[in-house]
Amino acid sequence: MDRRKFLKWTAGGAAGAAVVTSAAHFAPLLHKEKVAAASRLEIPTTCEMCVNKCSVVAVVENGIIRKLNPNPESPRSRGMLCARGNAGIQQVYDRSRIKKPLIRAGERGEGKWRPATWDEAWDFTAQKLSAAKEKYGPQGTLWSSTESFQEVFFKNLGMAFGSPNIVRHPTLCLASVNLAYSLTFGTVPSFDVLNAKYIIMSGANRLESFITPDTMDLIDSTMERKARLIYLDPRFTVTAAKADEWYPIKPGTDLAFMLAMMNVIIGEKRYAKEFVADYTVGFDQLAEHVKSFAPEWAEQETEIPARDIARIAREFSDAAPRAIYYAGRRSSWYREDFQTRRAQAILNAIVGNWDRQGGMVPNGKLALGELAVFPWDDPVAPRVDEMDKNFPLAAKGDGAYLKLRENVLAATPYPVKAWMVCKQDPMNALPDQARTIAMMQQMDFIGVIDVQMSDTAWYADVIFPESTYLERQDPVEVMSGLYPVVVYRQPVIKPLHDTKSTLEIVQGLAKRLKLSQYFDFTMDQYVDAQVKELPLEAPLEYLKKHGMYVAPGFPKYGGTLTAEHRFVTKSGKIELFSERLQESGNDPLPVYHPPAQPPAGSFRLILGRKAYFTHGNSTNNPWLNAFAPENRIWLHPKTADSLGVNDGDLVEAASTVGAVRLKATVTQEIRPDCVFMLHGYGKKSKWQRLAGAGASDAQLLETAWDKVSGNAALHETFVKVRKV
Amino acid sequence: MAVHQKRYVLVIDSRKCIDCKACVVACRAENSVPLGESRNWINEERRGEWPKLLAAFEPEQCHHCESPACVRVCPTGASYQRPDGIVAVNEAECVGCRYCIIACPFDARFFREDKGVVEKCDFCAHRVDCGELPACVETCPSKVRVFGDINDPSGKVRELLEKRRYRTRKPEAGTGPQIYYLL
Numbered sequence: 001m002d003r004r005k006f007l008k009w010t011a012g013g014a015a016g017a018a019v020v021t022s023a024a025h026f027a028p029l030l031h032k033e034k035v036a037a038a039s040r041l042e043i044p045t046t047c048e049m050c051v052n053k054c055s056v057v058a059v060v061e062n063g064i065i066r067k068l069n070p071n072p073e074s075p076r077s078r079g080m081l082c083a084r085g086n087a088g089i090q091q092v093y094d095r096s097r098i099k100k101p102l103i104r105a106g107e108r109g110e111g112k113w114r115p116a117t118w119d120e121a122w123d124f125t126a127q128k129l130s131a132a133k134e135k136y137g138p139q140g141t142l143w144s145s146t147e148s149f150q151e152v153f154f155k156n157l158g159m160a161f162g163s164p165n166i167v168r169h170p171t172l173c174l175a176s177v178n179l180a181y182s183l184t185f186g187t188v189p190s191f192d193v194l195n196a197k198y199i200i201m202s203g204a205n206r207l208e209s210f211i212t213p214d215t216m217d218l219i220d221s222t223m224e225r226k227a228r229l230i231y232l233d234p235r236f237t238v239t240a241a242k243a244d245e246w247y248p249i250k251p252g253t254d255l256a257f258m259l260a261m262m263n264v265i266i267g268e269k270r271y272a273k274e275f276v277a278d279y280t281v282g283f284d285q286l287a288e289h290v291k292s293f294a295p296e297w298a299e300q301e302t303e304i305p306a307r308d309i310a311r312i313a314r315e316f317s318d319a320a321p322r323a324i325y326y327a328g329r330r331s332s333w334y335r336e337d338f339q340t341r342r343a344q345a346i347l348n349a350i351v352g353n354w355d356r357q358g359g360m361v362p363n364g365k366l367a368l369g370e371l372a373v374f375p376w377d378d379p380v381a382p383r384v385d386e387m388d389k390n391f392p393l394a395a396k397g398d399g400a401y402l403k404l405r406e407n408v409l410a411a412t413p414y415p416v417k418a419w420m421v422c423k424q425d426p427m428n429a430l431p432d433q434a435r436t437i438a439m440m441q442q443m444d445f446i447g448v449i450d451v452q453m454s455d456t457a458w459y460a461d462v463i464f465p466e467s468t469y470l471e472r473q474d475p476v477e478v479m480s481g482l483y484p485v486v487v488y489r490q491p492v493i494k495p496l497h498d499t500k501s502t503l504e505i506v507q508g509l510a511k512r513l514k515l516s517q518y519f520d521f522t523m524d525q526y527v528d529a530q531v532k533e534l535p536l537e538a539p540l541e542y543l544k545k546h547g548m549y550v551a552p553g554f555p556k557y558g559g560t561l562t563a564e565h566r567f568v569t570k571s572g573k574i575e576l577f578s579e580r581l582q583e584s585g586n587d588p589l590p591v592y593h594p595p596a597q598p599p600a601g602s603f604r605l606i607l608g609r610k611a612y613f614t615h616g617n618s619t620n621n622p623w624l625n626a627f628a629p630e631n632r633i634w635l636h637p638k639t640a641d642s643l644g645v646n647d648g649d650l651v652e653a654a655s656t657v658g659a660v661r662l663k664a665t666v667t668q669e670i671r672p673d674c675v676f677m678l679h680g681y682g683k684k685s686k687w688q689r690l691a692g693a694g695a696s697d698a699q700l701l702e703t704a705w706d707k708v709s710g711n712a713a714l715h716e717t718f719v720k721v722r723k724v
Numbered sequence: 725m726a727v728h729q730k731r732y733v734l735v736i737d738s739r740k741c742i743d744c745k746a747c748v749v750a751c752r753a754e755n756s757v758p759l760g761e762s763r764n765w766i767n768e769e770r771r772g773e774w775p776k777l778l779a780a781f782e783p784e785q786c787h788h789c790e791s792p793a794c795v796r797v798c799p800t801g802a803s804y805q806r807p808d809g810i811v812a813v814n815e816a817e818c819v820g821c822r823y824c825i826i827a828c829p830f831d832a833r834f835f836r837e838d839k840g841v842v843e844k845c846d847f848c849a850h851r852v853d854c855g856e857l858p859a860c861v862e863t864c865p866s867k868v869r870v871f872g873d874i875n876d877p878s879g880k881v882r883e884l885l886e887k888r889r890y891r892t893r894k895p896e897a898g899t900g901p902q903i904y905y906l907l
Contacts, residue, residue, distance in 0.1 A: 067753050070863055080865040086749035207742040210865070219866040223740050238742050241779035248775050611744035623749050626759055636774065668774045 044547025186568030272352025282577020400710030790900025
C-alpha cells in the first residue's frame with residue numbers, strides 16, 4: 001500500500017485545515033463521556049451476514065448504530081466478529097437499500113419501478129397468486145428461500161397455500177455431504193477441530209470460508225497445539241498457505257485419494273479393529289472393495305505421489321482417534337460428489353474417531369418449545385422436481401433446485417407459473433443464468449422479499465422490502481453442534497425505512513389469501529412459546545440481556561459409544577456398506593469414476609471464497625466491496641502464455657452456455673488446467689455497485705448435478721479463454 | 725501491588741493472520757475512517773513458483789514508537805504522546821501541514837481531506853481508557869494481536885516477549901517501534 005500517494009501538497013489542502021473546529025471531530029476520543037447520559041446502549045443480538053449467526057453486541061448511540069462488537073460470551077463465535085459482521089452496519093445505512101414496496105413499471109429486468117403502498121403490493125400479489133392457483137392449482141406456485149430465522153413463516157405460507165414446491169438452498173450447497181454422512185452414521189456430525197491432532201481437508205478452504213468455531217479452532221489447533229494440516233486443493237488458498245502440506249490435487253479425484261488411504265489403512269491393519277467390530281457393518285465388503293486401489297494407482301489419478309498418500313494414511317491412522325478427514329461445507333462440486341463424501345465418512349469411521357475428543361462428534365442439541373398453529377392439509381400434487389423418482393434418498397422438503405428448474409422449463413409434470421422468492425438470489429446462485437432467466441420469463445408472476453436489490457429482485461414484478469437483521473426481532477434458533485447454543489435476535493434500532501419483517505409480510509399476504517388462521521400470532525407470542533422450555537427462570541429476559549443461552553456441559557464425547565446405542569440407519573450401526581444405497585440402485589460402496597478432463601485449449605472453472613464475502617450477498621456492501629471491487633479470472637502463467645494474455649488484460653471466457661468478459665490475473669496460485677473466479681460479480685441490478693464490475697460465474701456454469709443427492713455440480717464446466 | 729507507569733504495546737503473531745480483513749473493517753467502524761483510507765492494513769507477501777508457493781500476511785498500524793518522529797516534527801504540538809505510550813493527534817491543534825506523514829517511517833498516517841487533519845491509529849484510546857481492547861484486537865478471528873502493558877510483569881505481553889523470539893520493523897529508523905512481531 002502506498003500511503004504517500006495521498007500526500008498532495010496543495011494550497012487547498014492547507015486551507016482546508018482551518019475549518020477544524022467542530023466538537024464532533026472529537027467524537028472517537030470523547031464519545032463515552034458525551035453520550036453516557038444521553039443514550040449509549042449495548043444491545044446483544046445475532047449477526048445475519050452469513051450462516052454462522054455469530055453473537056454480536058451493537059453499540060447504539062442516540063438511535064444510531066455506531067459499532068458491532070463480538071460478544072465474548074459465545075462459545076461458537078469465540079469472541080470474534082469477522083469483516084462481514086463488522087460491515088453489517090452498512091447493510092442498514094446503505095443508500096441503495098430497498099426502502100418501500102415496489103411494483104414493476106417497465107419490462108422485466110428493465111429496472112423501472114413505481115413505489116407502492118403495502119396494501120397495493122399485498123393486494124396485487126395475492127391476486128396474482130390466486131389467479132395462478134385457479135388456473136394451475138396450488139402446485140403452479142413455487143416458493144424458494146434461503147435459511148434465515150424467519151424463513152419458517154415464508155415456507156409455511158407456501159405450504160398453507162397448498163403448494164408442494166418449496167425449494168431451499170441445500171442442493172446448491174451441502175446436500176451431498178449431508179446425505180453421505182446421514183446414510184453412514186444416521187446423522188451429520190460436527191468435527192472437533194480444536195482437539196484434533198491430524199486434520200485432512202479436501203478443498204474445504206476453512207480459513208477463507210468461515211465456519212464457527214471451526215475456523216478459529218483450526219488456527220488454534222495448528223498454530224498453538226501443533227496439529228498437522230494436510231490440504232488438497234487445485235488452488236493455493238489461504239488455507240493452503242497455512243497448511244503443513246498442500247497438494248494441488250487434480251480436480252475431481254479426491255475419491256481416489258481416499259480409496260488409496262483406505263487401501264493402506266486396511267491392508268496394513270491400521271484400522272480401529274474393536275470399534276469397527278462393535279459399531280459398523282460391511283467392513284469385509286469394504287476391505288475387498290479397496291484392495292485394488294493402491295497408492296500407486298491413486299498417484300496416476302490424483303497427481304499426489306504414492307509415497308505421500310501411504311505416509312498420510314499411516315499418520316492419519318496413527319493419530320486416530322484425534323484424526324479427522326474434515327467433511328467440508330459446500331460440497332456442490334461434481335456429478336460423483338455423494339460417493340466422494342461417503343468415502344470420507346467411511347475413512348473417518350474405520351479409524352474410530354466417532355464421538356471421541358478430537359474426532360467427529362454427533363451434534364449436541366437443545367429443545368425449544370413450539371407455538372401450536374392451525375395445521376394445514378398436505379399438498380395434493382407431487383413435487384415438480386419429482387424427488388421421489390429422481391432422488392429417493394434425498395431430503396425431500398428442500399427440493400433439488402436444478403432438476404426443479406429443468407422441470408419447470410419443460411412444464412413437466414405440470415406448469416409452474418408463479419414464483420415467490422424470500423432472500424435468495426437464484427439468478428446468481430444457480431448455474432446457467434440464461435436458463436434461470438428463461439424460467440423467470442415463463443412465470444406469470446414473480447414476487448421477491450429482500451433487503452437489497454438482488455438480480456432476482458431486478459426481474460421481479462413485486463418487491464417487498466424486508467427490515468434488516470438489526471431492525472427486527474426474529475424467532476430464536478438453536479445452533480446445534482459441539483457447543484449447542486440458543487441465539488436471539490432483537491432489534492437494536494427501529495426500521496429506518498418503510499420495511500417489514502418476513503412474518504409481517506407473510507401475514508399481510510395470508511390475510512388476503514384467506515389463510516390468516518395459520519398465522520394468527522405475534523412474534524412475541526411465537527418467541528415466548530419457543531423459549532419457555534429453556535431451563536431458565538425468565539428465559540426471554542435472559543436472552544435479551546445475553547443475546548444467547550449456552551447449554552451447560554458441552555462439548556460431550558462418547559454418549560453414543562454404548563452397546564445399547566442404535567444409529568439411525570437401517571442396520572442400527574455405522575454403515576460402511578449401505579444396503580439402502582444398493583436397494584435404490586446406487587453403489588453401496590464408493591466406486592471411483594475418473595472425471596472428464598478439459599480438452600486441449602479448455603480449462604476447468606473452479607469456484608471459491610474470500611473471507612470478507614458471503615456468496616453473492618455481501619459483495620455489494622461498500623466496506624467489503626472496497627477490498628475487491630471487481631473479480632478477475634485467474635490464469636496460471638503457462639496458460640496465460642499459451643493464450644498471449646498478460647496480467648490485467650481483458651479476456652473473454654466462454655462455456656457451452658455463455659460468455660463473459662473480465663480482466664485476467666496471471667498467478668502461480670492455480671493449476672495450469674484450471675481457472676478460477678470469485679462469485680458475486682457482474683450483477684444485472686443497477687442498484688448494486690457490481691453492475692458491470694467483473695463477471696458472474698452463473699453465466700458460464702453448465703447445468704449438472706450429483707445423481708444421488710441432486711446437489712449442483714459446480715466444478716464440471718470447461719471454459720475457453722481468449723484475449724479481446 | 726507496586727504502581728508502575730503503563731506502556732501499551734502490541735504483540736503480533738503474523739503466522740496466525742489469515743488476511744480476513746476483520747481488523748480493517750472493525751477499525752473503520754470504530755473510528756469512522758472514510759473509505760479509501762485506513763488506520764490499519766495487512767501487508768502481503770507472495771512468492772515461489774508452482775507448486776512451491778508461499779503467502780504470508782502481516783497486520784500493521786501505527787507502531788506507537790518510543791521516540792516518535794511524527795511528534796518531533798509537528799509544529800503545533802497536535803501530534804503528541806501520552807504517558808502510556810499511545811501516540812495520538814489532537815485534531816483541534818492540527819493544521820494539516822503533513823510533516824508527520826513524511827516523518828513516519830511506517831506510512832501509518834494519512835490526511836483526511838474532509839476534515840483537513842491528519843489521522844492515525846491511536847490504539848482506540850477511548851476504548852482502552854474504559855478498560856476495553858482496541859477494536860482490531862478484540863474482533864480478530866484468529867487472535868493475531870495481543871495488546872497490553874509491557875511494564876506489567878505478569879501480563880500476556882511480557883510473557884510472550886520473554887518466551888518467544890521477535891522482531892520489530894525498521895529498527896534502523898531509530899524511533900523505537902512498539903509493535904513486536906513474533907517469529
